[in-house]
Amino acid sequence: MIVEDDQVLISLTGITKEFPGVKALEGVSLEIRKGEVLALVGENGAGKSTLIKILSGLYQKTSGEIRVNGKVVEIKDTKHAQELGISTIFQEPTLAPELTAVQNLYLGREIVMTGLRSMDEKTMYEETEKLYRKFFSTVEDLHVPVKELGALKNRVIEIAKAISFKASVVIMDEPTAQLADHEREVLFDFIRTLKEQGVSIIYVSHHLRELFLLADRMHVMRDGKNVATVNKSETNIDQLVSMMVGREVSNYIVKKEVPVGEEVLRVTDLNRQGILKNINFNLRKGEIVGIAGLAGSGRTETLRAVVGADPINSGNVEVGGKSCKIKSPKDAIKAGIGLLPENRKMHGALIDLSVSHNITMAAMDRIIANKLVLKKKKESHIAEDYVQRLGIKTPTIHQKVRFLSGGNQQKVILAKWLFTESKVLIFDEPTQGIDVGAKVEVYNLIAEFVQNGGGVLLVSSELPELMGLCDRIYVIHKGEFVKEFSREEATEENIMMYASGGHT
Template identity: 40%
Template structure:
C-alpha cells in the first residue's frame, strides 16, 4: 500500500483516541550524557502544547526524535492511535510530522520558492522544473499566511526574521498534522510574533497539533493550551496553561525558585571608556553618537532592521564605519578589524551563534580558547595546553555549562550551552569594553538569571557594557541608560528612571 494511503488508513483507525501523537518511554544517550530518560509526551489535536525546560533538559532532543532526526535507544510512538516507527526526517514528513528547527536550515544560495518546495517542485511536460508554477504556488502559500516576501529572492538576502517566516511557511506547506516549533520567535519583532500567533490559531482551528518550545513565559500564556516541563532529561509534568503561574513553571523547570530575574545593582559609574561620535556606515546607519562609562550598562533597543547589530559590528571592526570617530579613554582609535578591536580591549558576542559564533566541528575547549590562544598561552612558539584547559574548565564551571567534558564537540550541546561557551570565550579575554548582541537569546530562565548576574558583576568590576536585546523587559531591567534606534539612526537616549516599554516603542517606531 502506498505510504500516503496507509497514513489515511492509520488516521481512520485511530479516530477514537483523544491524542494525536503519543510518545512513551523514550530514552536517548549520547557519549557521556543521558539526554532523555524514560520520557513520555502526548499532544491533542487542535491544541498548542508548550514544552518548557532549562537548556539541556532534553526538549529539542525529544522533538528531533519525533521529527526523525535522531533514533531513540528505546521507546514507542503512536500517531492517531496507531504505532509508527520514524527512521528519517523524510519519513516523519510523510507521516504528517514537520519541525521548524531553532537553528534555521535553509539553503542560502537558492530562492525562497526553491527552498520551500525542494523535492516537491512542479514539473512541465518535459520533466523540468516549472518555475512559473513554483512561483505561483509560493505566492498562494504566502497569501494564505499573509507573508510579504518575494518568492524569487535568494535566502541569503533575507533578514533572520524573514528566514524564520520562510521556515514556518515551508513547514505549513506539508499540511502536517503535527507541527513542531523550536523557539520560532527568537528573531521576530513583536508585530511578527502577533502574525505568527494568527497562523498558529488558524492551524489549531484546522485540527493541527502544535508543539511549541519556548523560553518566553508571556508567549506561553498567550498561545498555549497545555504545558509540559522537562528537567535534566526527565519528564516532570503536564498542566493546563490556564491553571499554572509563571512561578509554578519556573519551579518545575529548575527545581527551585528564582527570586530575581534582573539582578541590577547600583555600582560606581566611572569615566567615559568608549565615546562614539557621528558614526556612519553608508546605506546602513548614520550619525550615531553615544558614550559608555566604566561600570555602566548601556542597552540598545529598537525593532529588527533598526541597525543595532550593524553599529556593534562597526565598533568591533567586522564592517568598519565609513565616517565618524571612536575614542577609547579619550584617545581616538581607528578600528578596521576585530583584531584591532581586541587589541583595544573590546569583546563582541554576536547575535547568531551558529553562523558567526560557534565552530561546530570543534570541541568546547577549542571554541572557548579561540579568542585568546595566540595571546596568553603561547610560550616560545608552543601552546601551554594545560594552562588553557585549566582556565577553560574554570570558566565552564563558573557558567555552569552542561557538557560531559571540554572534549565534547560543541555541536552536541544545546543552543543555550553553546551560547554560554561563546560568552566564556570572550570573558577569557578580560575585556574592558564588552558588546553583547542578544546575550540570552534561546536561553532558559535559570540560565538567563545567571547571565544577568554575570553582566552585573562585570559592570561592578568596571567593565563598560553595551547590551543589545529584542526583549524589552531585559533592556529595562539591566540597563543604566538605553539608546533607541529606528531605521539606522538614534531616536532617543533614555535614563533608567525615565524609561518604560511605551516610551521605548514610541522612539523605536518614529
C-alpha cells in the same frame, strides 16, 4: 481528564535516547492530542530538541514506542516523518543559503507540470508570494539567495516552509528567536488558524509568557526525564519555572552601583548609507548602555559598524580616548572591543573544538605559563568555573561544542567573551535561547564585568532586560538615535513611543 483514544494524534512511551557518554532522554512519555498546542518546556539541555529530532526522523530513538494515530511506527528519516504528517521548524537554521526563497520553499518537492519534466515555476512563485505577503509588506526579494536576506527573513521563510506542508502536526523549536514583534504576531495568528483546522502544534520556547498565550498544555522535562504535564489553566509561570529547574530561581537582576569611570568608547558621526544616520554615543567604565529599537531599526547594524564587520561611509571610533582605525572585527578585538553577535551559530563558536578551548581561546594570554602542563591545568580550572556558574550542561569540559544543546552552546560563547580582557563588550541579544534559571547568572556575569572596569553595550528585544540592566538607553528608529534615556527616565511606554517613531 480522560481523553478518548481517537483524540490522540501521537503518543510516545518510554522514549530513551543515548549518545556516547550522554543520556539525553530517559523514559519520556507524552501524548499529543488533535488540534492542541502542546508546549515542551525545560532548561537548556533538558532534551527538548532531541525529542523533536526523533519525531522528525533526524535521530533514531534508542528505545521506546511511538504511535501515530494509534499505529506503532518507526520513523526512518525526515521524509518518512513528513509522510506521517509531521513538519518541523528546527532550532538551527536549515535553509540552503545559496537558494532563493521560492527554491527553498519547494526544495525536494518541486511542483512538476503534467507531462513535462520541469518544475512549474509559476505556481511555485505564486504560492510563495501568497505566503510571503502574509508576513512581509513586500515580495521583492523572492529571487535573491536567502543568505542575503538577514536572519529575520530567513526565519520567516523557514516558518513559511514548515506550515506550507499539509501537516497534521507542526513542531516548532524556538520559532520566535530572532523574530520581530510583528512577525511573532503573524506567527501566533498562523498557529491559531492551524489549530482551528485541527492541526496539532508542539511548541518549544524559553519565552514563558508566549507559552501562556498559546499553549493548551505544557509538558515539563528535566535532565531528559518527564517531570509533569499540566493544563495551562491549572498552572502559572512561577510554578512552571520551579518544575523546570527544580529549585528556587531569583528574577532579580543584581547590578551593584558601580562608580562610573573614564570614557572607554566614543562613536562619532557614524554613517552607513541608507542604514545608519549620524550615530553618536559614548560608554564609560562601569556602565551598561543599551540600544533599544524595533527589529530592523539598525540596532545590529550599529554594533556591526562599530566593530568593523560592515563597511561604513564615515564615522570615528575612539577606544579609551584614542582614535582607532577599525576595519574588521579582528581590529576591534585588538583595540579591546569584543562582540557577541546575534547569529551565534554562524559566527561565535568553533563547534568542533572543546568547551574548554572555546571558553579560553580568546584570552590565551591570561593563562600563559612556561609549562604546557600548568597552562592546561589553568585552562581546565577556568572552564570548569564557567561551566558551573552558567550551568553549562555537558558531560565534560572536553566535549565538542557541536554536541551541546542550543542554549548551552550560547552559554559557552558568552563565557568566552566574559573571560576576555576586552575593555568593551558588545552583546547582541545575549539571553536569546537561554533558560530562565541561567538568564540571571548571565546578568550577574555582565554586571561583574563592568564592576571590574569594563563597559558594556547591549542590544536586547526584551525591554525588561534592558531596563533592568542598563544605566542609560539609546533609542534607535530608522537608523537614527532619536533619544537617550537615563535609567530613571526609561519606561516601556516611552521607549516604545520613540522606537516606533511616535515622537515625530
